[in-house]
Amino acid sequence: MDTNWRPDLSQHPGPKYLALTRALRESIRAGELAPGAQLPTVRDLAWSLQVTPGTVSRAYQMATQEGLLAATVGRGTFVAARAPRLGPTQALFQERDLGNEPWLVDLRSPQLPDVGQAAAMTAALSRIGGDLGTDWQDYPSQRGEAPLRDALCDWLSDRVLGPITEADIALSHGGQNALLLVFLCCLRGDRPVILTEDLAYPGIRHAGRLARAEVVGVEIDAHGLCPAALEAACRRHGAQILVITPEAQNPTAARMPLERREAIAAIARKYDLQIIEDDCYSIAESQLPSIRALAPDRTWYVGSLSKSLSPALRLGYVVCPTGMGEAGRLTAQHSFFALSRPVSDLCLDLLESGVADQLRRAVVAEFSVRLQQMVNALGAFDIRWQPGLPFIWVPLPTGWRGSTLARMAEAEGVLVRQADEYALIHGRAPHALRVAVAGAIPQARYLPALDTLARLLARPPSDMAV
Template identity: 80%
Template sequence: MTDTSWQPDLNNYPGPKYLALTRALREAIRCGDLEPGSQLPTVRDLAWVLHVTPGTVSRAYQLATQEGLLAATVGRGTFVAARAPRLGPTQSLFQERDLKSEPWLVDLRSPQLPDVGQGVAFSEAMARIGSGLDAAWLDYPSQRGEAPLRAAICTWLSDRVLGPLTAEDIALTHGGQNGLMLVFLCCLRGDRPVILTEDLAYPGIRHAARLARAEVVGVEIDAQGMIPAALEAACRRHGAQILVLTPEAQNPTATRMGVARRAEIAEIARRYDLQILEDDCYSVAESTLPSLRALAPERTWYVGSLSKSVSAALRFGYVVCPTGMGEAGRLTAQHGFFALARPVSDLCLDLLESGAAQELRRKVQAEFAERLQAVVNALGTFDLSWQPGLPFVWLPLPSGWRASTFARTAEAEGVLVRQADEYALIHGRAPHALRIAVAGAIPRDRFDAALATLARLLSRPPSDMAV
């Protein structure tokens, strides 16, 4: 029988309406207001009752189904699922959206690399690789065979202050997200380990933690990143094992941690025997500041990739392990996937050794710098946080705007932005703020027009909005 009495008040939940409805469903099921086996109203019926679009209800139902809360049966409807344990991931890492069917939208949610000749460079590299194929391509790849590529990564990282570093300190991964998982697998122990991270953080951290059966606890941040006193209090309270940080380019707030703060964080990690995961996948063009890996080489795992500087399609990343832990990192990778696929590893080695990767990175950074200047010119009169070399900015909204309302209004005018709610942990609170990407793949005239639209909306907040 369809449960028509359940009518949640979505105003009780911050953020986009589809996420608000997902949370309302989750709470109603867990507290028993919606019993297992209850049939939910149709998408259109619930949309009518809640005064939202059918698309909003459809997205919420889809998310709740992915979490195992609902079960959808073709021809019968959507039901509250039985309370049985569900194995594996329960939510998509990213909510994909097919913009080919919505070509009028300009997507400023995630940085997109500009086309600076990657296709030509990859084609030339693959031609060189193809001319030298031999019987080794018939066998499994090996960690030993990746030694030249690990040495090339050492050269690639020469613009970073990482402390003592050799090819033996490096483990290669299938992108930065895979790097996070590798570190978690190396370091976490026990039935319910705890990971500490910034209270506004890259969503992939909590998804990787869920796979590792770990709990993520947010630690308060300020204009320099994580607050040492808050970190120490969390260490005393939770007995955590790993600290995940983005000191160079905090995602999403674009802040940079100073040297004194880094040193204080490293000392607290030593005091409480925390392993540090230093995420530098989003990174400034170059840095002369000592990394956490340089300050605490005995406990810091430095994760990076080529996704944000050369091509996301490569799915190639690396972990600079703590001193003496490189073999442990590579053994963990070997147990997971033997080694990188030869087409990927050989292509990346050629790009690095030929200098093509470095040239592509230089061109990408130049294009991002030009577009970042356009963002600052268009939105700089507002409370904008940014760094030279970063492909995103952080914008606390003017008084009168709520993040969810602004995102819906911007989408109605053809611009997609990402609000702070998407970076908040499950029990955290998000400010009314946006992360706006410097999207290099969008034609420049459309990019500039989208910025003009955002500037116009920001300057005209709803006069009747309570804040």
């Protein structure tokens, strides 16, 4: 067992996570790390190399994807002793238990404020629990979900989606599951290609791997995906699906203008490309036509209740292309029959009673207050944000690198995500951070954390190479 491995990253140019991945690969192939050898923990190796835990975590993830490492919950990370497995090789998220680190303020992912969700769900469960019929003794069905799909049509009335009915909707276990459902429905061949923004939500590449697809990044700018780069990628790769976030690009907070949405819809038609329009993060009203409205023949609009009500509900939905609703529901049926009755009945009660809309408005109001506080604290820097979006994008001042700032912020009790975490496996990331609105953290801790980030941003290391 070898827990003292400490590579020299100066021998490997480029981003630290790629340098560490290459060092792992070379040490394993050279026999310096034997099959079964245990690697240092993420935190121990990060401390030893003076990099962020996120850098080590990403390198471990990449090496695990290649089949070089194997992670065992509760035991650690080891050099793989056999051929790569065919299924998933690591968790979608590397969970970090902050129970033993109560001083840390976590601004990595948005946290919903408590606006009465638990009490509302308790009351709804009491209502539905008083009238359980014999149909609860059988498998749930797609037919039985029609009232919930109809209620979701009303829920989506603040979006410009074009004409939709419950027949256009398929339900899923959250937004991540919705992505996979569309992949399963649309992808064909031994090695299909999925295009997405070159900085994107990591779940896209994980879902793509489950579908045995190659995920290729396409250039983005301040307005989102670049049409010229998309057309070049279509010609080069013959892709089948484009995953895009036009309303609230994650992580850069960009909002795509109408002209570009129209251009992307036209390119998709030209190359017979299916579009997944991911709108899970957009919780404020929008008057811009969605790509689903511009290209209803080929756009799968994906959303969930996780960012507006509660991620514990695990309710996602897909507004399928015109005439494809049945195909989407059949894919869901072949995967899990239908949603469980407790989930579907609870969500139906919350939506039909109007409680869900009240909770959503309360969440938006609290997020707006905290977002404004974040903008006030960090507005002296080149930040990117939009109203209603629970995170901001912070291109770093000259002199800062994302990994260095993230490490220094953590040393002062603040956790943030650097741009590297959103880059594709072979992609490059700018020196930037995504800072999330934390609705669940008391103001007495939230505001000082923002002040800490502002102070660090204003004082880049004087000896940093630029």
